Amino acid sequence: MSRLVYAVPLALFAFFAGLAGYMLTQDKDQNVPSQMIEQPLPEFSLPAAIEGIPGAAREDFVGGEPRLLNIWASWCVPCIAEAPHLETLREEGVEIVGIAVRDRREAVEDFLSRYGNPYTRIGADDISELMLEIGASGVPETYVIDAAGNIRYQHIGDVREETVPVLLEKLEEARS
Numbered sequence: 001m002s003r004l005v006y007a008v009p010l011a012l013f014a015f016f017a018g019l020a021g022y023m024l025t026q027d028k029d030q031n032v033p034s035q036m037i038e039q040p041l042p043e044f045s046l047p048a049a050i051e052g053i054p055g056a057a058r059e060d061f062v063g064g065e066p067r068l069l070n071i072w073a074s075w076c077v078p079c080i081a082e083a084p085h086l087e088t089l090r091e092e093g094v095e096i097v098g099i100a101v102r103d104r105r106e107a108v109e110d111f112l113s114r115y116g117n118p119y120t121r122i123g124a125d126d127i128s129e130l131m132l133e134i135g136a137s138g139v140p141e142t143y144v145i146d147a148a149g150n151i152r153y154q155h156i157g158d159v160r161e162e163t164v165p166v167l168l169e170k171l172e173e174a175r176s
Contacts, residue, residue, distance in 0.1 A: 035135050036151045041069075042133045046123025049100040049108045056097050056123030062149040066174035067095045068167065069143040070119070070159075071131050074103050074111035076139045082158035083115035089164060090118035094171060098122040101131050101139055142167065146174040 041058050048055040061067055070086065072079040086096060098119035100108050108122065125131055134143065134151065144153035144167065153170040155163060 041149050044130050049122040049124040054121045056121045061145045066146045066171045071099050071136050071141045073101045073139045074107040078158035079140045085159040086118040087116050099125045101125045144170045144174050
């Protein structure tokens with residue numbers, strides 16, 4: 001009986017250590033894709049995040065060309081890293097609508113003055129309502145929205161140099 005008292009905990013420890021070791025060697029997909037892909041943007045109307053640039057609403061995405069919807073925040077470090085790549089997209093003629101999440105007007109203005117402003121509109125999502133409605137898991141995230149107002153593609157994380165051609169391709173696909 002005394003050997004069993006030591007063997008059971010040791011066996012349980014070995015089992016859980018082995019399970020943990022196995023799980024650490026498996027590839028993980030850390031992204032949580034939106035369930036809104038191929039769905040219409042929800043109805044929303046957000047006030048302007050800063051003075052001089054209009055806010056954002058669902059109807060801004062209906063008609064015309066496909067656009068990007070970029071969920072970001074001034075307090076988000078990866079948003080700083082993506083700023084020059086969003087500028088590249090803007091220079092390519094892409095319209096980008098920004099949604100500033102849980103941000104202050106002064107902080108948004110400071111961010112844009114430091115890192116540039118690729119946005120034609122910036123809505124203030126003060127309580128993350130739109131962010132949650134479209135299935136964003138955090139900031140930054142970028143969505144391709146077609147001319148009918150449907151979400152066609154979601155890029156989780158910051159836009160990088162290698163992401164720019166992908167987004168341009170997805171925008172082109174959204175034209176058809």
